[in-house]
Amino acid sequence: MTSVILFCALAWSLLGGFGALRGRTPDARPLVYGASFIVAAIASGAAILQLAFGATPGTAVVLPLGLPHLGMNFQMTGLSAAFLIITDVGAATASLYAVGYGRGEREAWRVLPFFPLFIAAMNMVLIAADAYDFLIFWELMSLSSWALVVAHHEDEEARASGVVYLVMASSGTLALLLAFGLLAGVHGQYDFASIRAAHPGSWVGAVVMLLALFGAGSKAGLVPLHIWLPRAHPAAPSHVSALMSGVMTKVAVYAFVLIVFDFLGKPAWWWGLIVLIMGGITAVLGVLYALMEHDLKRLLAYHTVENIGIIFIGLGLALAFRAERLDVCAALALAAAVFHAFNHSLFKNLLFLGSGAVLARTGERDMERLGGLLRRMPQTGLLFLIGSVAISGLPPLNGFASEWMLFQAILLSPRLSAWSLKLAVPSVGAMLALAAALSAACFVKVFGITFLGRPRSPAASAATETDAFSRAGMIGLAALCVVVGLAPGMVIDLFAPVTRSLLGARLPAGHGMSWLTVVPVSLSRSSYNPLSIFALIAAGAGFAAVILHRYGSRIICRAPPWGCGYASPEDATAASPPLSTQYSASGFAQPIRRVFGSFVFNARDQVTMPMPGGVGPAHLISALIDPVWQCCYAPLLVLVGWAADRMNRLQFLTIRRYLTIVFITLVVLLVWVAPWG
Amino acid sequence: MMVTLVNSIFGPNGALSLAHALSGALVLVSFMMLYQDRLSAVINVLALHSAVLGLAVAWQAWIQAEPQLYITAVIALGFKAIIIPLALHRIVRRLNIHREVEAAVGIGLTMLAGMGLVALSLVVMLHTAAHSAVLAREDVALALATILLGMLMMIARRNAVSQIAGFMSLENGLILAAAGAEGMPLVVEISVTFSIVIAFIVIGVFLFRIRERFDTIDSTALDAFRGELQ
Numbered sequence: 001m002t003s004v005i006l007f008c009a010l011a012w013s014l015l016g017g018f019g020a021l022r023g024r025t026p027d028a029r030p031l032v033y034g035a036s037f038i039v040a041a042i043a044s045g046a047a048i049l050q051l052a053f054g055a056t057p058g059t060a061v062v063l064p065l066g067l068p069h070l071g072m073n074f075q076m077t078g079l080s081a082a083f084l085i086i087t088d089v090g091a092a093t094a095s096l097y098a099v100g101y102g103r104g105e106r107e108a109w110r111v112l113p114f115f116p117l118f119i120a121a122m123n124m125v126l127i128a129a130d131a132y133d134f135l136i137f138w139e140l141m142s143l144s145s146w147a148l149v150v151a152h153h154e155d156e157e158a159r160a161s162g163v164v165y166l167v168m169a170s171s172g173t174l175a176l177l178l179a180f181g182l183l184a185g186v187h188g189q190y191d192f193a194s195i196r197a198a199h200p201g202s203w204v205g206a207v208v209m210l211l212a213l214f215g216a217g218s219k220a221g222l223v224p225l226h227i228w229l230p231r232a233h234p235a236a237p238s239h240v241s242a243l244m245s246g247v248m249t250k251v252a253v254y255a256f257v258l259i260v261f262d263f264l265g266k267p268a269w270w271w272g273l274i275v276l277i278m279g280g281i282t283a284v285l286g287v288l289y290a291l292m293e294h295d296l297k298r299l300l301a302y303h304t305v306e307n308i309g310i311i312f313i314g315l316g317l318a319l320a321f322r323a324e325r326l327d328v329c330a331a332l333a334l335a336a337a338v339f340h341a342f343n344h345s346l347f348k349n350l351l352f353l354g355s356g357a358v359l360a361r362t363g364e365r366d367m368e369r370l371g372g373l374l375r376r377m378p379q380t381g382l383l384f385l386i387g388s389v390a391i392s393g394l395p396p397l398n399g400f401a402s403e404w405m406l407f408q409a410i411l412l413s414p415r416l417s418a419w420s421l422k423l424a425v426p427s428v429g430a431m432l433a434l435a436a437a438l439s440a441a442c443f444v445k446v447f448g449i450t451f452l453g454r455p456r457s458p459a460a461s462a463a464t465e466t467d468a469f470s471r472a473g474m475i476g477l478a479a480l481c482v483v484v485g486l487a488p489g490m491v492i493d494l495f496a497p498v499t500r501s502l503l504g505a506r507l508p509a510g511h512g513m514s515w516l517t518v519v520p521v522s523l524s525r526s527s528y529n530p531l532s533i534f535a536l537i538a539a540g541a542g543f544a545a546v547i548l549h550r551y552g553s554r555i556i557c558r559a560p561p562w563g564c565g566y567a568s569p570e571d572a573t574a575a576s577p578p579l580s581t582q583y584s585a586s587g588f589a590q591p592i593r594r595v596f597g598s599f600v601f602n603a604r605d606q607v608t609m610p611m612p613g614g615v616g617p618a619h620l621i622s623a624l625i626d627p628v629w630q631c632c633y634a635p636l637l638v639l640v641g642w643a644a645d646r647m648n649r650l651q652f653l654t655i656r657r658y659l660t661i662v663f664i665t666l667v668v669l670l671v672w673v674a675p676w677g
Numbered sequence: 678m679m680v681t682l683v684n685s686i687f688g689p690n691g692a693l694s695l696a697h698a699l700s701g702a703l704v705l706v707s708f709m710m711l712y713q714d715r716l717s718a719v720i721n722v723l724a725l726h727s728a729v730l731g732l733a734v735a736w737q738a739w740i741q742a743e744p745q746l747y748i749t750a751v752i753a754l755g756f757k758a759i760i761i762p763l764a765l766h767r768i769v770r771r772l773n774i775h776r777e778v779e780a781a782v783g784i785g786l787t788m789l790a791g792m793g794l795v796a797l798s799l800v801v802m803l804h805t806a807a808h809s810a811v812l813a814r815e816d817v818a819l820a821l822a823t824i825l826l827g828m829l830m831m832i833a834r835r836n837a838v839s840q841i842a843g844f845m846s847l848e849n850g851l852i853l854a855a856a857g858a859e860g861m862p863l864v865v866e867i868s869v870t871f872s873i874v875i876a877f878i879v880i881g882v883f884l885f886r887i888r889e890r891f892d893t894i895d896s897t898a899l900d901a902f903r904g905e906l907q
Contacts (some may be wrong), residue, residue, distance in 0.1 A: 656781065660832045667797065667825070674800045 001054055002061045002076045002322065004046040005084065005127050011039045012120035019112030019378050029108050030099050036116050037095035043089035043123060051081040051494055057501070063563045066132055073129035073191050078497030079262065080126045082338055083254040084593050085494075086345045086633040087126060089480070090247040091119045093473045097353045100469030101360060110151040112239055118144040118243065130191040131180035131274040138176065138255070138272040142169035142253060143218075145248060148240045149232045155366075161231035167601035168218050168228040175215035179208045183263055195263050200616040205264045209271050212259040213278070219252035221305045222312060223282040224628040230289070234297030234365070235251060239357020241297060245351035248537075253311055260319065261334070261502045269418045272320025279316050280428040282309030283435035285628070288600055291442050292624055294367045294585045296355045300348065303391065306435055307344040309404065311337045313432055317409050318503075320421050326412075327505035332520050333409040335492060335499050340402035342491065343484065347390040347399060350477035354384035357466040357474070358450065369457040370450045376463040379471055381451045386478040388447045390485065396534040397485035401518065403436060404528055440606055441592065449585045456582065486530050488518050561590045586622065593622070696740065696857070700819040701731035703853060704795060707826035707846055711787050716774060716838055718763045723842045727757035730849045734856045746856055753852065757845060769838060782833040794825040816857040823850030841880055 015032050022028045050058055058081075063072040076084070098115070105111065121141035128134040146169065150162035182204050183195045200208065218225040233245045260267070286306030293299040314337025321330035355365075357380045364370055374381035390397040410432070413425035455461035465471075484491050499505060518528045586593075590605075597603035602625040610616040653661075706729055710722040731754035738746030780787070802818035827847025831840045 656832055656835065658830070663828045663832055666828070667794070670797055670801050674797065674804050 001046045001048040001081075002058050002074050002127055004059065005076065005123055006045055006074060008039050008043040008046075009120040009123050011268040012036065012116035012123075015039070016113045016115075016117035016120070019109070019114075019116065021024060023109030023112040026300050027457060028112060029103070032112050032116065032144075033095045033098040036119065037092050037099070039120065039618075040088045040092035040095055042206050044049030044092055047076070047081045047084035048494070050076055051078065051085065051497060055155065060129060066136075066290075067190070068134060070130055070190055071646055072133050074124075074127045074133070075129040075192070077262075078501040079254065079522070080259060082342070082495050082498045083250060084123065084126050085484045086250050086342050087119070087122050088246050090243060090345050090349050091122075093349055093476050094239040094242050094353070095119075095358070095473075096476065097242075097470050098373055100467035100471075100473075101237075101239055101353075101356055103467070105237055105360075106428065107151070111148060111240065114144045114151075115240065116308075118148060118240070122247060125251055126254060129193070131184060131195070132190050134255075135173065135177055135180065137285070138673055139173055141248065141251065142166075142173065144234075145232075145240070145244055148236045150235075151237060151240075152235070155235070157231075158235040162233040165228045165232040172215045172218035172225075175211045175218070176259075179211035179215060179259060180311065182208050182211070183259070190200065191514055192263075199265050200385070202268060206268060206271070208264060209267070210274075213275065215254045216256035216259070217312075219255070220249045220308045220312075221252075221282075221286075222278055222308060222607070223285045223305065224632045226282070226286070226305045226308075227628065227633060230293075230298050230301040233301040233304065234295065238297070238352055238359060241301070242349040242352035243358070245301055245352055246345040249304055249308055250345055253308070253315075253337075253341050256312075256315065257334075257338075257502070260315075267319045267323045269320065269323045269421065272318075272323060273313055273418075273420055273424055274315045275316030275319055276424055276428050277316075279309045279314075280431040281314030282306070282312060284309070284431050284438075285600070287442060288596050289436045291438060291445070291589050292597060292601065292603075294589075296358065296365050296367055296370075296450065297352070298365075299367075299442070300351050300355060303351075303439065303442070304344075304348060305463075306439060307340070307348070307391075309435065310403065310432060311341050311344070313337075313428055314340060314406050314409065316428075317413075317425065318423075320416060320418075320425070321409075321412075322503065324416055326415055327503050328521075329409065329412045329415060331499040332405065332412070334503060335495060336402055336409055337407035338486070338495055338498055339405060339492060342397075342495070343390070343398040343402045343481075346477055346481050346484065347387045349398075349473055350387035350481065351391065353470065353474050353477070354380055354387060357470055358463070360470075361463040361466060362457075364457065364459050366442050367446065367449045370455070370460045371453045371457075372451070372455040372460060373463055374451040376461075377451075377465045380466050380474070383471070383474040383478045384451065385447055386481055388443040390481045392443045393436045394440065395485075396530040396537065397486065398481050399485075401485055401488035401528065401530065403432075405518065408526055411526075412521065438592070445585055445588045449583075449588065486534060488530060492518065507546040586620075597624065602627070678882050687800035696733065696736050697815060697819075699729060699736055700853060700857075702729050703849065704819050704822050704826065705734060707823050707830075707850075708788065708791055710842065710846060711791055711826065711830060711833070712784060714768050714780065714784065716836065717766065719839050719842050720762050720769065720784065723765070723845055724758050726846050726849055727753055727762075730853060731758060733853060737856045749852065749856060753849070757849070761845065764840060765841070774836070774838070780833060781835050787829065787833045791829055794829060795822040798822040798825060802901050817854055820850050820854035820857065823847070823853060826850075837880070844876070 015035055019028060019032045023032075057078065058076040060073060065076070066072040072476040095115075118141065121137050121144055124137035125134060125141055128137055136151040146162055146166055149165055150158055152158050153162070180190070180195075183198070183200065184190050185198055185200070189198065213222070214225070218228075221229040229245075229249075235239045236244060239676040260271070283306050286302050286304075286309055289304035290299045290306065290419060295300055314333050317333035317375045318330045318337065321327070341359075357377065358370065358373060359365055361377065362370060362373075386397070393403045395401075407429065410425055413422065413429075415420055416425065471503060518530075520526065593601075593603050593605075604623045606619075606621045606623070608619045608621075610618060703726065706722060706726045710719060710726065713719045713722055731750045734746055734753055735750035738744065746836060782790075798821035799815075799818045802814050802821065806814045806817065823848050827843050827845075827850055829842030830846060834840055834843065
């Protein structure tokens, strides 16, 4: 099956080449996206077959390319097969969606060459079996996605995002390069089999863990390394945003799991603590950022930050359990993390595609200028609602299943013996609960403001339903959200080789109806049966609907609401811009901004009212300060500027000075070597 | 036969001792170069330096029975001991600068620094190559000393011609190290030699161009041209 993925990657590369050569012809777009959909479907089928029926790790493939004595090694392990499913399901739906969505896109030829290449690079990262290939394709993934971010480079914001993204991606790759360098040891054994066999010392292992946390965390969007993510993800076209947010961040999670769980062996107890705390902070800060944000795509990008935090909480728990040899508990936490990664890829793709449909039909990303879209785009609205329910972690959809499993793992924390962990895990659990609740609040805001109410701009009132291909892509994802939510056991069993190969343990299975009921630890402790919950919800909702229809008033009275004397946005013109009297997104978020924002973001609201009797408008100015930027990046920028100023002198020396510097360096190095040689 | 003759004169291991003596002579000539304060004298010492190198390489060829090394020796003698010094003399005459050397660092200080460098290279080799044979280790140490002295020559002088001389003596040190190490491929030596020749041509052309522009070949004039020295 590894060779199937290789052929798929080759096919994508050829599609990219075709897109580069013939991208300007009108037929190229549906051809490239359609073919990319078929290839992705084949690749995800191969990954599922490998994971369900094949032996993991699969057969190794060595291509006689790349470094001498090393070649290019590829192998599909259980872990990589699981992430291949995540990648290729996302790629397939995004490609299908793009067949229709790309029609309205300006300058599609800038996207066509890089979109298939980006998917190919992610696939190759996942099946790479030596550090050289891994880093090459990792960098290819970064660069091709960078090209997609700056696809609309005439946009100032896209260019700025591209620069920030490139800097963060390069420093992340540098960290991974150093990590692999340490793992390869003095003999330079770069193939993964040798790296697995070698067990680095405890200090080397700790440094590698921190480097991997930095390298993978900067790609995944861990706070405080997330700053590029909410800039870069929304700047790309929507189907690319979906891939970057839903899939590429998961490739980063894969890198972290691969290095820390697969290569490093037994962790020290404090590794889990660091990862847990970073994950907890990321989850809460991510959702708070999202609540403050009213740009639809940026909000979704911040939610990616939050969900990455949730996934890293699971990984941190797994590390903590593993350090104390509680392998079954570790397997539960790791399975929850991987399951949540899968679920997040489903609903985040769905939501980004939905926001792309809204963007394409209204030209608006600002929620304050949307509204009432459920009536105009009913199917998109319904699909977006499914995604919102899933990401909010409400039963019976998939987001609940994985977050519930994660909570079960957190409830096992009394088994840990280290006191710091005993204290940290419940507080991280509280942060997780807070993040889940705020996330639900956030999606009430998103769905309520965007799809309910009345239109807040002429563009929103003129919106129409999106095309069939786009809907097909979204329907596929929504169906998967529902199916996975109703039968989580199926997916957990499918992903069982991941925990079995990494930890040597798996979740208890073996009940006759294991795919219906999730039993994380033991039946006496807790179990989750989504179908019965679904039946309960359906019965309750149906009952309520019947009661309402039976006893509710049937008289519908339509009347213009009183709008304080302002014109309604539907009949607003350019001369008199619409003044909304509806509930606004910032109004919805204000209580939360008061409670959390004033502490975290130093948020200040300033209201200027007109004088009594005056007819001028009142103004509300709310100012936020990004704490991460203030604490981490602003000082860093000052430092870099200062160092650059000092180093600038080096550019204006005489030739003899340069020679002298070379000479002195050589002598100093020789003096250094002399006593330690 | 010659090896046995030498051995009979200098005692056992005499052949290696002679090689060692030739390497030492190379370092000595490097010191002589540091001491010179006239351009034509510097060039003459460079010719002597290359001639000693030629002898050393030829002796290595003899005791290692590596006929390829004779080619290296011939190149050293032909190019670096005769042709390049002649050409440099011609340049100096044409530029009419054979009078003086402008030393950036005083001669005495340079000599002291040179001694320090020789000591440093001996100490480095003593530590890094503790397990290899004494004479081989000393050979590499002397070659390293020659390289460092060449670099010192380059930074201790302002005049471009003496910087070339320093560069060529540095190169001689490299070739000495390469000849001492058994089994260096001929291709590498040839390419190194040709790179030297090309560097010489480029620098020679460059000198005349500088001269045409600035009426001097003091390399600080270049810095003035860059607008950094007022």
